[in-house]
Amino acid sequence: MLGGQQPWWNELDANFYARHDNFNLTGIERAQALTANMVDGVVRTLIASVTALLAVPTSVRPRVLQRDMGERQFYKDMASAGDASQFFVKPPAGVQVNCKPAGALAGGGERLLLSFESPFQAVNPRLREGYSRHERNMTAWAQYWRHGDRPRPTICMVHGYVFDSYWVNSRFMDMPWFYEQGYDVLLYTLPFHGYRQGFLSPFPGHGYFAHGALHINEVVAHAVHDFRVFVDWLLGQGVPQVGVTGLSLGGFTTSLLACAEERLAFAIPVIPPASLVDVAFQWFPVGQLLRTMLWSVGISTQDARHTMAVASPLTWQPVLPRERLMIVAGMGDGLTYPKHAKLLAEHWKQPPLHWFPGGHLVHFGKQVYLEKMRRFMADIGFVP
Numbered sequence: 001m002l003g004g005q006q007p008w009w010n011e012l013d014a015n016f017y018a019r020h021d022n023f024n025l026t027g028i029e030r031a032q033a034l035t036a037n038m039v040d041g042v043v044r045t046l047i048a049s050v051t052a053l054l055a056v057p058t059s060v061r062p063r064v065l066q067r068d069m070g071e072r073q074f075y076k077d078m079a080s081a082g083d084a085s086q087f088f089v090k091p092p093a094g095v096q097v098n099c100k101p102a103g104a105l106a107g108g109g110e111r112l113l114l115s116f117e118s119p120f121q122a123v124n125p126r127l128r129e130g131y132s133r134h135e136r137n138m139t140a141w142a143q144y145w146r147h148g149d150r151p152r153p154t155i156c157m158v159h160g161y162v163f164d165s166y167w168v169n170s171r172f173m174d175m176p177w178f179y180e181q182g183y184d185v186l187l188y189t190l191p192f193h194g195y196r197q198g199f200l201s202p203f204p205g206h207g208y209f210a211h212g213a214l215h216i217n218e219v220v221a222h223a224v225h226d227f228r229v230f231v232d233w234l235l236g237q238g239v240p241q242v243g244v245t246g247l248s249l250g251g252f253t254t255s256l257l258a259c260a261e262e263r264l265a266f267a268i269p270v271i272p273p274a275s276l277v278d279v280a281f282q283w284f285p286v287g288q289l290l291r292t293m294l295w296s297v298g299i300s301t302q303d304a305r306h307t308m309a310v311a312s313p314l315t316w317q318p319v320l321p322r323e324r325l326m327i328v329a330g331m332g333d334g335l336t337y338p339k340h341a342k343l344l345a346e347h348w349k350q351p352p353l354h355w356f357p358g359g360h361l362v363h364f365g366k367q368v369y370l371e372k373m374r375r376f377m378a379d380i381g382f383v384p
Contacts, residue, residue: 002346007080008314009305012343017281021338023331029357033332036359040334043361047162048283050202051209067127068212069297072307074124075217079309084316088224088260092119097233105145105179112144114186114233115195120225122218123310131218134207137196140226145175145185151238152384153265154184156230158223158246158253164193164204173247173270174370181374182384184239186230190253191222205249213307216276220311223253224260231263241265241382245373248272248336248360252313255344258325259316265382267320268373270328271360273336274343275312277305282337314347325351326376328369335360352376 002011013019025033078087095116102111118140122131132138143166146152155178159169166187170176175185189196192207201207208219227244234242243266246254251272258267273279281287281301294304309315318325325348329341338355345353354372358364377383 002314002343007306007309008312008347009079009309010302012275012278012305014301016275016339017278017287019339021331021342023338023355025331025357029331032357032364033330033359036330036332036357036362036364037334039362040332040359044283044335048286051283051286068214068307071124071126071214074126075214075308075310076306078123079306079315082315084259084319087123087221087310088256089123089221091225091229091232093232095119095229095232097229099144102143105147107147108149109145109147109179112146114142114144114230116140116226116229116233118222118226118229120222123221124214124218127214127218130211131215131222134192134198136198137191137207137222139196140229141189141195142230143187145179145187147179147182147184151240152182152184153241153243153382154186154234154239156186156188156227156242156244158188158227158244158250159190159193160246160248160250161208162193162203162205163247164189166194169247169250173245174366177370178374186234188227188230188250190249191219191226208249213304217308217311220253220256224256227253227257228261231261235263243267243377243382245270246272251336252276255313256311256316258318258320259313260319262319264320264324266324266326266377266380267318268326268328268376269344270369271330271333271336272313272327272341272344274314274340274347275305275308277301277308279336279340313344318348322349322351324380326373327351327353328373329353329355330358330360330363331355332357332359332362 097116100113102113118138122128193204244254245268247270251269254267254269354369356365356369
């Protein structure tokens, strides 16, 4: 898809969002992928409609539009420079992480609720004051499962958009199974989700997309920044290795962490988008609304991508070697779409890419890819 002759935001076809994926499937696989895609379609329309009704209007307020038009060159220049460390600023050392008991686990283990006051400042100095007003979002949270006998290799999981429940996400990716294998587990909460969402937020994640395109760039930088503080804390506790995986928006965050945090043992994004602009274009009715808005102010698809390019793994080279990268994707994915996983795999020089015959929400063959993830971890020496 990409030849590397131009920046990806120019080289990728403007109609990339409209492309269809083709797979050679067996009859059973085709039925599974179609079923999963139908489920995704219903959920996609519901989430897109709620987002269009409750988040997009606050992003197109005249003050927000004026700010974004005036400041977008800052992010375009940063993306063009190609230095990920300038956008994903390293957090300061010694951030105080608070621990509260959150229940016992089988075998004498314990569940802890971790938090800290985030020292993150918006990358663009002109957005710092406004961004810091989201006070609840400035406290980072995670749930930590540890066996308690000694620090163990820890798998960190990042949830998807809206679905931020520790209980739901830990079961969706079968984190109890990994815990039983002997790993410790950390469940990370993205900005504007869970305890981080505002008191008046109508749904989890609302604040992620509700304050303009440039705000989204800053949220992405914030998500990576606060996760790295938890990595600092884990390593400071004597944890020998830390790896990360995540679903959907969490997979997207995982792929960006692979470009920013060289201390990770591995990064395994699951059903990840590669370009938020192109995903949004395909979501009805948000996509039609956004394309019409961009057309009305004379912004091309390539220019919109360039503005948001700092928040795409396609812009940065991974700091992890290819041997420590893996991608998991669904052939029937109707929310982030298989072509995004293919695009990311191409950019990462084709690391292991496992396809399962399901979609975004219905994962047929999940135990197969979980076992492949476990073997991948073992092969790179990430063992409990």
